[in-house]
Amino acid sequence: MTIDSKSITQKILLFVLVVTGLYFAKDFLMPLLIGGLLATLFLPVCKWIEKKKLSKGLAVFLCLILLLLIITGFISIFSWKISEVITDIDLVKQKIFEAGDYVQENILNRMGITIEDQIVLLKKEQQSLANIIVLIIGSLAYLVTNFVLTLVYFLLLLYYRTHIKNFILQLANPSHQNEIEKVIYSSSHIAQQYLVGLSKMIMCLWVMYGIGFSLLGVKNAIFFAILCGVLEIVPFIGNITGTTLTVLVSALHGASFPLLGGIVLVYGTIQFIQGFFLEPIIVGPQVRINSLFTIIALVLGELLWGIPGVILAIPITAILKIICDHIEPLKPYGFLIGDTEKSRISLITTIKNYLKK
Numbered sequence: 001m002t003i004d005s006k007s008i009t010q011k012i013l014l015f016v017l018v019v020t021g022l023y024f025a026k027d028f029l030m031p032l033l034i035g036g037l038l039a040t041l042f043l044p045v046c047k048w049i050e051k052k053k054l055s056k057g058l059a060v061f062l063c064l065i066l067l068l069l070i071i072t073g074f075i076s077i078f079s080w081k082i083s084e085v086i087t088d089i090d091l092v093k094q095k096i097f098e099a100g101d102y103v104q105e106n107i108l109n110r111m112g113i114t115i116e117d118q119i120v121l122l123k124k125e126q127q128s129l130a131n132i133i134v135l136i137i138g139s140l141a142y143l144v145t146n147f148v149l150t151l152v153y154f155l156l157l158l159y160y161r162t163h164i165k166n167f168i169l170q171l172a173n174p175s176h177q178n179e180i181e182k183v184i185y186s187s188s189h190i191a192q193q194y195l196v197g198l199s200k201m202i203m204c205l206w207v208m209y210g211i212g213f214s215l216l217g218v219k220n221a222i223f224f225a226i227l228c229g230v231l232e233i234v235p236f237i238g239n240i241t242g243t244t245l246t247v248l249v250s251a252l253h254g255a256s257f258p259l260l261g262g263i264v265l266v267y268g269t270i271q272f273i274q275g276f277f278l279e280p281i282i283v284g285p286q287v288r289i290n291s292l293f294t295i296i297a298l299v300l301g302e303l304l305w306g307i308p309g310v311i312l313a314i315p316i317t318a319i320l321k322i323i324c325d326h327i328e329p330l331k332p333y334g335f336l337i338g339d340t341e342k343s344r345i346s347l348i349t350t351i352k353n354y355l356k357k
Contacts, residue, residue: 019304026305031146033312035153038067039161040191046158060158064151077226183326190322194315198233204278205229205270212266218246219253228267234310237298243267289317290339 022029042063049059157164165184172180206229213221224246231238247263289297294314301313317337324334 019300023304026309030305030308030312031149032153033316034308035150036157037191037195037312037315038150038154039157040188041195042067042154042158043161043188044192056159060155063158064155067151067154179326183323186322186326187319191315191319194318201274201278202229202232205232205274208270208273209266212270213246213263216259216262216266218250218255218259218263220249224249234298237310239267239271289314289321289337293317293337 045066046056046059046063049062050056054062165181168184169177169180206225209225209228210222213225218224224242227245228239228242231242234241243263247260250260250263294317297313297317298310301309301311301316303309305312321334321337324330324337
């Protein structure tokens with residue numbers, strides 16, 4: 001068996017070109033992909049409305065209204081809980097000032113730099129107020145522009161979905177059109193399954209974290225439960241980040257070591273329940289990606305597109321996996337990305353069969 005070095009070189013070159021294109025086209029692709037994922041999520045709703053004898057345009061518009069209501073409701077709930085945390089901001093400021101004084105004293109004692117000189121050095125490194133204001137305004141304008149673009153793509157992709165599907169089918173040979181149609185259906189179905197499953201997962205985590213933190217007596221338990229659940233959008237890293245923030249803020253409020261240990265214990269227990277029970281039942285094995293490629297996708301997404309890339313990395317990889325699974329030459333890549341661990345799936349199947357009996 002010989003290795004085709006030319007073929008390998010072409011594949012590596014293609015990968016480099018794709019990654020380079022993704023990086024330089026991020027401002028165009030990010031709102032388009034987010035709008036496409038949201039359109040996929042609302043596709044069953046749009047079809048259901050159309051079955052009620054309403055026009056496609058009206059159905060798409062109602063989906064947009066529903067999306068805006070969901071976003072507004074989530075922001076309202078999160079803002080309400082944040083307002084409770086802000087009441088403790090004075091305590092946080094005091095702790096930060098105390099830590100700053102401690103650091104300044106250590107620098108004075110160990111390096112001989114006076115506090116006055118330290119302040120002068122810090123002022124030199126700080127940006128001017130005008131530069132900070134310009135940066136904030138620029139960031140807000142960027143966010144608003146991308147949000148509006150995302151909504152426009154959401155509307156148009158839902159409205160022209162059949163037209164786009166027919167275009168893709170026309171690109172394929174007539175003998176392959178049935179297979180391409182299966183790939184399109186499977187990709188949209190898997191995307192819906194992943195997004196709906198992730199939403200259900202976050203709700204379950206809200207309940208479990210809320211109960212666990214409340215029983216422990218964590219201050220602002222509901223806020224941290226919501227935070228830990230939302231950060232589940234980023235696998236592995238999000239869970240750890242949310243729990244770490246909960247531990248740090250609780251420590252700033254003078255929580256005892258048993259309470260801090262209890263927070264970590266709640267996190268570990270919920271992660272066990274999530275990994276062995278919730279994910280196989282809610283998300284399903286079809287969209288599972290092994291841990292190695294989950295980390296690779298997250299790192300690559302962050303390097304290319306920053307935080308939006310981290311959020312988009314997993315659903316895009318899941319869609320890529322299902323496309324590879326349905327195209328014969330790409331099946332080895334789908335196998336490589338997929339999860340080979342069957343123990344959790346077998347455990348859930350055994351439980352389901354037992355309950356049926």
